Amino acid sequence: MYLHGTSRINEAGRLEIGGCDTVELANRFGTPLYIMDEALIRQKSREYIEAFRKTGMRFQVAYASKAFCVMAMCRLAAEEGLSLDVVSDGELLTAMRAGFPPERIHFHGNNKSPDEIAMGIDAGIGCFVADNFVELEMLDAIAAEKGAVVKVLLRITPGIEVHTHEFITTGQEDSKFGFDLGSGAAMKAVEIAAGKANLELLGVHSHIGSQIFEMEGFRAAAEKVAKFASEARDKLNVVFPVINMGGGFGIRYVEGDTPLQVEEYVRVLTDAIKNEFASAQYPMPEVWIEPGRSLVGDAGWTLYTIGTQKEIPGVNKYVAVDGGMSDNIRPALYGAQHEAMLANRANDLPEEKVTIAGKACESGDKLIFDLMLPKAQPGDILAVSCTGAYSFAMSSNYNRIRRPAVVFVADGQADLVVKRESHDHMLANDVLPERFQVKGSQEGAAIR
């Protein structure tokens, strides 16, 4: 088990995070429970910003909020001087309610609705990352109606394949995102955007995928972006003051994962950009990046209570927890891997190999395969590490399982940032039409 951030085994032989005993957290807040190591998120944020400061370039580090979007996290990002990416009215609203400075918000997405565009303009956000021709027309028209000039980046797909899961690559030519370079769509988009009275073209955006360990893809993307920028300058006389190189920086989930240090990611990327733009004799643009997973992923833990077990002799042993794919769909969705330990018996030696199963009615609802654990008992607390990104964010009410609470821990203090869903909350939007109502009962509710 890889103990990182503020996690450690305390004198009681239990897992501690942010100075808080996780068994006490489980008792106080219930399970499943998401725990975020606040100090680690702040440390990562500072590493990104420090690394950029060292380069002497103008920059923005935008937290891709889709990884974990709750008000407390938006607030933390604001405090740390990060910018923020949103991809929907819901994420934008979360950021606004948290008091995030609108001028540092960037609106992404391949199918923004007119209402979402209007909401972004009204909020005074920093820029839209335009994804396609339909959106460009819509942005210009809505901005014109409002008498506004809207800053835009154009998302381009550079035609780069990176080594990661197929579902999380986005830079390849056959992508639902962005204007592709190969067909000339990207150049056409520059021409159109530059000619629109209500758009101010800032530059281009490229995001090649997620959980990337190798710099080769980023280097290749920097090269393509610089080449494209100088072509646009030569052909259309347009100069980009900003380039956005996206996110996708990997983290260590399990042994064998070998991400670079934050500083290394930034240094190699900015070196590539400096080289490419210098050799094109292009004025050095401001560089934006958009880490999501790498800011919050390894800061997150999920606590579960172990319940039933099933052994198939010589085949497998299942240990079931009180959550699963409803709070972490990543293993089922794209074979994501995690490590885990018994939080209440953190010093006990591993004795047997088990599969951690969730409680949802899907055979695929398995969180971890081949996990070495001490002999688990019902009531033991299982702590799964590195669940901070895309777990709560992708959680669902499948099987009408209620979403867990989220707690921030730091310096021995634990604060609830998302309440556990109540039964009433889960049922709040259900409507029983009159003809379905149970005769003679009030409000149509047979049982409360």
Ligand SMILES: *Cc1c(COP(=O)(O)O)cnc(C)c1O
């Ligand atoms: C998802 C996404 C990110 C963040 O990706 P991570 O792998 O979480 O760093 C950044 N930019 C865009 C456009 C994205 O879609």
